[in-house]
Amino acid sequence: MALATATVAGEMAVFTEGKPEDWDGVIALGHLPVFTD
């Protein structure tokens, strides 16, 4: 993106995964947890 001198207007995803706080800047429709025993 830097090479193209682009300005990132936003980041989107259908789902984020893992820790929700890691994806604060991402527009997403849902979140998938990681399941640990």
Add this chain to the structure above:
Amino acid sequence: MLTTLACTPKGKCRFLEFESIHGTVVYSGVARRRGEPGGASVASPNRLRKMKGRRMSYDGRVFTVQLGGVIRKLPLFEVAPGVKIAIFNMLGDTEVVETAAALLATRLPTGAEVLVVPEVKAVPLAHALVGRQQAALRGRAQGAQALHGELPRNRSAQHHHRRAADALRGWQGRPSGARQAGRPGGRCDQHRQHDSAGCAN
């Protein structure tokens, strides 16, 4: 269980195994190339038994997600000892792709001109998103054209007709609404002429 043999024109083959879990086709193994130790060019029962040891662990549990009105049960796979993730793959699930695109389109950042997605599972989503964005722009343009196409005879009505069409096209060259208050006398040209003619509206 679905088994297929994928070969290149040069005869290099890979033995692929797929499994349908709750309607989701899951790719679960790659055999060795023909000629390599244990390699085979046909799906023999012995090959299937050997491949089973390389499959991700799945115990039948699912994680249910909802996108708009679409519900999917995602299989939980153990990807590392003690770590399970919900497998989400929308490639081929057109209902999920269209629904996700419709929902994301409403949250698309204003001013976005280009959509960049990683290869390859997100490509259908980008396609659906762009289609919706273009349809929205086309609708606005057609609405503006339709408004301009049938101008009323009354001059004042024409003025409001054009302003509505301009608003549909997103054109802001002429002050409207709150912007109009910034003009001399708080009126646009048309309305100032209206005022000078002695009309209260």
